[in-house]
Amino acid sequence: MKNNFFIVDKNFDFIITLRKFLYENNNDGSVLFFFGKVRSCNLKKKVICINYDVYDFLSLKSINVILNDIFIKYNNVIKIVVYHKIGVVKSGDVGILIMVKSFQREESFITCKYLIEEIKRKSSIWKKEYYSDGTASWLKGHPLI
Numbered sequence: 001m002k003n004n005f006f007i008v009d010k011n012f013d014f015i016i017t018l019r020k021f022l023y024e025n026n027n028d029g030s031v032l033f034f035f036g037k038v039r040s041c042n043l044k045k046k047v048i049c050i051n052y053d054v055y056d057f058l059s060l061k062s063i064n065v066i067l068n069d070i071f072i073k074y075n076n077v078i079k080i081v082v083y084h085k086i087g088v089v090k091s092g093d094v095g096i097l098i099m100v101k102s103f104q105r106e107e108s109f110i111t112c113k114y115l116i117e118e119i120k121r122k123s124s125i126w127k128k129e130y131y132s133d134g135t136a137s138w139l140k141g142h143p144l145i
Contacts, residue, residue, distance in 0.1 A: 004064075004067055004081045004082060005059070005060060005063040005064060005081075006081075006082070006083050006084070007084055007086055008083050008084070008085055008086070010085050010086070010089050010093075012083065014035075014083065014094060014097050017081075017083065017097070017099075018033060018097075018099070021079075021081060021099045021101070025078070025079075025101065027103075028079075028101040028102060028103065029102070029103045029104055030100075030101065030102050030103070030104060030105040030107075030108040031099070031100070031101050031108070032098075032099070032100045032101075032102075032105070032108040032109065033097065033098070033099055034097070034098040034099075034116065035094045035096075035097055036095050036097075036098075037092060037093065037094055037095065038050045038089050038092060038093055038094075038095055039091070040091045042139075045129075045132070046091075046132035046133075047129050047130070047131060048090070048091055048131060048132055049088050049089060049090045049091060049129075049130050050089050050095065050127050050128065050129050050130070050139075051087065051088050051089075051128045052085060052086045052087060052089060052095060052125060052126070052127055053086070053125070053127075053128065054086045054124065054126075055124035058123075058124040059084075059124050059125055062122045062123050063119060063122075063123055065122075066115065066118045066122060067080055067115075070111055070115065074102070074107045074111055076103040076104050077102045077107055077108075077111050078102055078103065079099075079100075079101040080099065080100050080101075080111065080115065081098075081099045082096070082098050082099075082115070083096065083097045084096045084097075084119075084125060096116075096119070098112055098115055100112050126139075127139040
């Protein structure tokens with residue numbers, strides 16, 4: 001499987017990517033897009049932005065292992081592509097895009113949910129939130145396994 005996980009900067013525009021993914025193949029029966037946005041409120045504070053910090057090599061490796069596992073587990077999944085922004089991403093903007101194609105919608109939904117949870121659990125991507133009161137906080141993640 002070729003690399004289907006991409007780390008992109010904060011200025012990356014998803015629109016062209018979405019259109020290409022949607023129309024590149026007519027063998028699928030389901031196309032699912034998941035946008036993970038920076039929320040405007042967390043820990044009862046107004047969030048201005050998040051700074052995503054990534055250890056590129058380890059993230060690429062761990063997420064490609066997750067993707068390979070998905071293709072083994074779910075035979076009807078045709079293609080998965082993930083884009084994750086790094087650097088400062090403003091409140092309300094998209095931080096991660098997951099795109100899934102499969103023959104049936106059920107596996108698209110299952111795959112997307114599984115993938116976002118595994119990325120949160122196993123990738124070396126850290127988030128530091130900045131708040132309107134001038135404070136900042138690293139968000140609790142999961143220990144890398």
